[in-house]
Amino acid sequence: MATAELQAEALLTVREESYLLIVWRRFRRHRVALMGAVILLAFILIAALAPWIAPYDPYAQNLLLKNAGPSPAHWLGTDELGRDVLSRLIYAARISLAVAFVVTLISQTTGALIGAISGYFGGWVDNLIQRVVDFMLTLPLLPLLLTISALLSDVTIPGLTREWSSVVIIILVLSVFGWMGSARLVRGVVLSLREQTFTEAARALGMSDLQIVIRHMIPNAMAPIIVSATLSLGTVIILEAALSFLGFGVQPPVPTWGNMLNNAQADMWTQPFKAIIPGFCIFLTSLSFNFVGDGLRDALDPRLKR
Amino acid sequence: MTLTQMQVQTTLDLSTDQDLVVVRDLKKYFPVRRGLLQRITAWVKAVDGASFTIRRGETLGLVGESGCGKTTVGRTILRLIEPTAGEVYFEGRNIFTLSKAELKTLRRDMQIIFQDPYSSLDPRMPVGASIAEGLAVHGIGTPKERFEMVVDLLRKVGLEDYHARRYPHEFSGGQRQRIVIARALALRPKFIVCDEPISALDVSIQAQIINLLKELQEEFKLTYLFIAHNLSVIEHVSDRVAVMYLGKIVELTSREELYRNPLHPYTQALLSAVPIPDPTLKRERILLKGDVPSPLNPPSGCRFHPRCPVATRYCAREEPPFVNIGTREREHWVACWRIM
Amino acid sequence: MQRDGRDILLDVRDLRTYFFTEDGVVKAVDGVSFHVRRGEILGLVGESGCGKSVTSLSIMRLITPPGRILGGQVLFDGIDLLKLPEPEMVRLRGSRISMIFQQPVSCLNPVFKVGDQIAEVFQVHEGVSRVEGWRRAVELLRMVGIPDPERRAHSYPHELSGGMAQRVMIAMALALGPELLIADEPTTALDVTIQAQILDLMRELQRRMHTAIILITHDMGIVAEMCDRVAVMYAGQIIEEADVQTIFTNPQHPYTRGLLGSIPVMGVVRPRLDTIPGTVPNLINLPPGCRFAPRCQARLEHQARLGNRCLEENPPLIHTGPGHQVRCWLYP
Numbered sequence: 001m002a003t004a005e006l007q008a009e010a011l012l013t014v015r016e017e018s019y020l021l022i023v024w025r026r027f028r029r030h031r032v033a034l035m036g037a038v039i040l041l042a043f044i045l046i047a048a049l050a051p052w053i054a055p056y057d058p059y060a061q062n063l064l065l066k067n068a069g070p071s072p073a074h075w076l077g078t079d080e081l082g083r084d085v086l087s088r089l090i091y092a093a094r095i096s097l098a099v100a101f102v103v104t105l106i107s108q109t110t111g112a113l114i115g116a117i118s119g120y121f122g123g124w125v126d127n128l129i130q131r132v133v134d135f136m137l138t139l140p141l142l143p144l145l146l147t148i149s150a151l152l153s154d155v156t157i158p159g160l161t162r163e164w165s166s167v168v169i170i171i172l173v174l175s176v177f178g179w180m181g182s183a184r185l186v187r188g189v190v191l192s193l194r195e196q197t198f199t200e201a202a203r204a205l206g207m208s209d210l211q212i213v214i215r216h217m218i219p220n221a222m223a224p225i226i227v228s229a230t231l232s233l234g235t236v237i238i239l240e241a242a243l244s245f246l247g248f249g250v251q252p253p254v255p256t257w258g259n260m261l262n263n264a265q266a267d268m269w270t271q272p273f274k275a276i277i278p279g280f281c282i283f284l285t286s287l288s289f290n291f292v293g294d295g296l297r298d299a300l301d302p303r304l305k306r
Numbered sequence: 307m308t309l310t311q312m313q314v315q316t317t318l319d320l321s322t323d324q325d326l327v328v329v330r331d332l333k334k335y336f337p338v339r340r341g342l343l344q345r346i347t348a349w350v351k352a353v354d355g356a357s358f359t360i361r362r363g364e365t366l367g368l369v370g371e372s373g374c375g376k377t378t379v380g381r382t383i384l385r386l387i388e389p390t391a392g393e394v395y396f397e398g399r400n401i402f403t404l405s406k407a408e409l410k411t412l413r414r415d416m417q418i419i420f421q422d423p424y425s426s427l428d429p430r431m432p433v434g435a436s437i438a439e440g441l442a443v444h445g446i447g448t449p450k451e452r453f454e455m456v457v458d459l460l461r462k463v464g465l466e467d468y469h470a471r472r473y474p475h476e477f478s479g480g481q482r483q484r485i486v487i488a489r490a491l492a493l494r495p496k497f498i499v500c501d502e503p504i505s506a507l508d509v510s511i512q513a514q515i516i517n518l519l520k521e522l523q524e525e526f527k528l529t530y531l532f533i534a535h536n537l538s539v540i541e542h543v544s545d546r547v548a549v550m551y552l553g554k555i556v557e558l559t560s561r562e563e564l565y566r567n568p569l570h571p572y573t574q575a576l577l578s579a580v581p582i583p584d585p586t587l588k589r590e591r592i593l594l595k596g597d598v599p600s601p602l603n604p605p606s607g608c609r610f611h612p613r614c615p616v617a618t619r620y621c622a623r624e625e626p627p628f629v630n631i632g633t634r635e636r637e638h639w640v641a642c643w644r645i646m
Numbered sequence: 647m648q649r650d651g652r653d654i655l656l657d658v659r660d661l662r663t664y665f666f667t668e669d670g671v672v673k674a675v676d677g678v679s680f681h682v683r684r685g686e687i688l689g690l691v692g693e694s695g696c697g698k699s700v701t702s703l704s705i706m707r708l709i710t711p712p713g714r715i716l717g718g719q720v721l722f723d724g725i726d727l728l729k730l731p732e733p734e735m736v737r738l739r740g741s742r743i744s745m746i747f748q749q750p751v752s753c754l755n756p757v758f759k760v761g762d763q764i765a766e767v768f769q770v771h772e773g774v775s776r777v778e779g780w781r782r783a784v785e786l787l788r789m790v791g792i793p794d795p796e797r798r799a800h801s802y803p804h805e806l807s808g809g810m811a812q813r814v815m816i817a818m819a820l821a822l823g824p825e826l827l828i829a830d831e832p833t834t835a836l837d838v839t840i841q842a843q844i845l846d847l848m849r850e851l852q853r854r855m856h857t858a859i860i861l862i863t864h865d866m867g868i869v870a871e872m873c874d875r876v877a878v879m880y881a882g883q884i885i886e887e888a889d890v891q892t893i894f895t896n897p898q899h900p901y902t903r904g905l906l907g908s909i910p911v912m913g914v915v916r917p918r919l920d921t922i923p924g925t926v927p928n929l930i931n932l933p934p935g936c937r938f939a940p941r942c943q944a945r946l947e948h949q950a951r952l953g954n955r956c957l958e959e960n961p962p963l964i965h966t967g968p969g970h971q972v973r974c975w976l977y978p
Contacts, residue, residue, distance in 0.1 A: 196426075197420045197421075197422055200386060200420070204416075205489075205493070206444060215439075216431075219428075220428070220430055371840075372837055478925045478926075510693060510904065510921070512908070513908035513910075513919035538912040542915065542919070580838060581845070582867050582871070582911065582912055582913070583866035583894065583906065583909060584911070586891070587870075593842060597807045598807075
């Protein structure tokens with residue numbers, strides 16, 4: 001019991017360093033997280049530079065060269081419509097990462113907002129929101145997502161083709177079911193910040209509630225939100241892949257790692273690498289996001305540095 | 307006389323030059339909520355009828371054990387928490403009836419210093435920005451002028467100019483408390499509530515902060531409500547002292563009188579329990595029985611009677627009034643049947 | 647000063663406990679030597695971070711990583727505890743040496759009744775039955791002044807007030823009649839009237855059971871009321887040691903003097919308190935000379951005689967009188 005206190009007591013160090021520098025120093029020490037960050041950076045670069053990197057147009061069909069194996073012209077061969085697998089893999093990184101980032105942005109922001117409202121106002125508002133969160137969390141996620149995606153699979157959004165509508169729909173569906181974690185988290189943070197004396201000091205100085213939220217609560221809540229968002233990116237990648245794999249997510253010909261995995265099923269035994277490679281991409285990105293999230297959690301933890 | 311006229315009358319009566327803060331029968335009950343529907347099942351009577359005045363330029367010490375309500379008194383008279391009942395006049399104005407805008411203006415005159423110097427500064431904000439915050443909120447000065455004021459304040463509390471750009475984690479507890487004091491001083495208040503300002507600090511640092519508070523009081527003509535549990539510290543800093551027990555003030559008089567001639571049995575026991583750093587001193591100690599009862603369910607009559615060494619049966623039945631048994635000039639307020 | 651006398655119960659020699667942290671080596675205890683006689687109360691005084699708690703945990707061998715005991719001896723009744731195999735040390739803790747802490751409630755297991763927790767001490771160490779253990783637990787609760795002990799034994803820790811919980815902790819600590827009790831700030835978390843009760847109880851039990859006590863505190867008032875001898879610690883070292891009268895009437899180390907001058911004393915009103923400038927040093931980057939030198943005013947007053955010695959060389963602990971030791975270049 002006493003050791004933690006004693007160590008804190010022993011660490012009465014005073015050093016001049018900016019906050020970001022401390023975070024970076026701590027993050028760097030986390031080898032696995034650093035590796036994750038490098039891998040993610042590579043994936044993001046590939047996705048961003050897809051038009052320049054990809055050897056072929058991912059949608060261009062070559063019906064004369066269907067289901068081809070690897071060759072100098074097509075490193076990873078072609079698919080059942082003769083499209084270049086490597087190019088599709090590169091473009092799929094774009095879609096999968098874009099879906100993950102957009103879903104995370106929407107769900108984490110709404111979640112944070114709802115959580116902040118819940119924590120700050122308390123009382124029956126808080127009670128109501130928390131019961132809704134409880135309810136949402138008890139729902140079996142995958143079957144529900146499948147059902148909803150199936151129901152919405154024929155819906156097309158005006159101005160978009162059916163395939164691109166499916167991208168928008170999957171983003172919306174995943175967002176609707178992804179906000180609860182961050183709502184819980186931010187509520188907790190807000191509740192603990194309300195207890196901190198510096199918010200009371202701010203009131204004594206004549207600040208309004210809104211000013212306190214903007215100047216004190218949000219900056220202090222940023223660290224946990226960033227961590228939760230990073231972890232959520234990994235989860236969304238997996239969920240999107242699962243839905244697309246089962247055929248209820250992003251529809252072909254728009255490539256994602258999930259529906260490529262689905263496509264590769266037919267040749268599973270003759271050309272297993274066509275399934276393994278997209279699968280490996282899913283595995284690697286989601287794992288990297290998780291490692292980076294863990295690293296950030298340790299690096300941003302204010303308790304480590306009073 | 308109509309009711310409004312009467313109120314005006316009292317207000318005028320109270321705005322004498324001598325009294326800066328007048329507290330009348332202040333009550334603060336906290337609800338205890340239980341169950342899914344968060345129904346109120348009980349009330350914690352943290353402050354249950356406290357009346358006192360704080361004179362311009364003095365330090366009123368408010369002393370008592372944990373849970374006696376002294377911190378709640380400090381917060382309520384600044385209206386950081388809303389009262390259940392009672393009135394608090396600051397320079398003759400009832401602060402409980404002020405509008406939001408009026409209250410914001412009044413905040414410039416009354417400030418607070420907290421116990422825990424670690425949680426009273428925003429960890430993500432350079433201390434200069436923290437100190438300037440009040441100035442910014444009230445739109446005082448340009449950013450450049452505010453920075454100059456911050457530097458000036460830092461020097462006043464014994465820190466250096468370059469500290470303004472640093473973050474709270476780079477400071478020790480004592481230094482942080484100096485920063486908190488600078489922040490409270492920024493708006494040039496008349497009145498500061500010091501809520502256990504030194505009890506979280508190391509012994510050798512406590513003296514520095516006490517001396518600093520005393521110097522600043524002289525320089526800026528400040529009035530303090532000094533809340534503490536340490537009777538030696540209270541004696542050192544106060545002009546007058548109020549002793550609280552379970553939400554009530556049981557004794558209030560000048561420092562000299564209280565420490566030389568304590569009348570309430572609780573005050574007597576409290577004073578005799580203080581360990582004195584003099585091994586040659588042999589004292590007769592009044593040991594109180596049992597623990598402080600819960601403010602959820604305070605004892606009947608005089609709240610001290612279950613632990614009181616001189617209580618009679620009457621004490622359990624009727625609550626003693628808080629009366630001045632001294633003179634108008636040398637007041638000595640006490641709430642005890644044995645004294646009357 | 648006789649050091650080989652048979653009445654010496656605990657003899658700590660040159661104890662060193664460091665913490666190996668990410669930021670560097672924290673020399674929490676750096677060459678501490680002192681002794682405790684049977685039946686006496688030794689006060690270990692100092693501010694937070696001076697190493698007084700780490701010293702007591704080192705005696706009990708309860709230091710966990712990143713902390714490590716690097717050297718020295720802890721002779722308890724002639725046996726070096728630092729060399730004792732762990733199973734024997736386990737047997738010793740709670741039976742011959744026991745400890746109480748600042749936060750009594752957090753030291754009790756929240757899911758067991760206090761009666762069971764005390765009974766367990768007897769069951770584990772003496773192999774008595776559960777019923778017999780319970781009976782003796784109730785007896786102990788009565789001894790430490792808990793009203794209605796039969797009923798109270800059925801309470802859970804959260805149902806106890808701070809003062810009650812500390813009484814329970816004392817009961818547990820004294821259950822097996824230890825020869826040494828280490829009390830680490832036992833009343834700091836308590837109110838002053840409850841503190842008076844607990845100190846009174848400790849004094850009475852100490853007199854009755856003849857237990858030696860190491861009382862760790864930062865409150866000089868408690869030291870004056872409770873202790874026979876006092877050791878003052880600063881930055882991981884003992885800087886002065888003397889009997890309680892001498893510490894208060896003739897303190898020699900500038901830090902001890904400063905500490906005594908900086909506390910307000912009830913009944914003695916002064917316009918200003920003396921202060922010790924600056925803050926406690928960082929235990930990672932300690933000054934090369936005397937650890938108090940950067941804050942020491944006496945050093946400046948005696949600059950002519952001492953030169954820069956204080957800043958360059960750490961003074962040894964020397965005898966300046968019977969039982970009086972000081973670590974300062976001002977002496978002899």
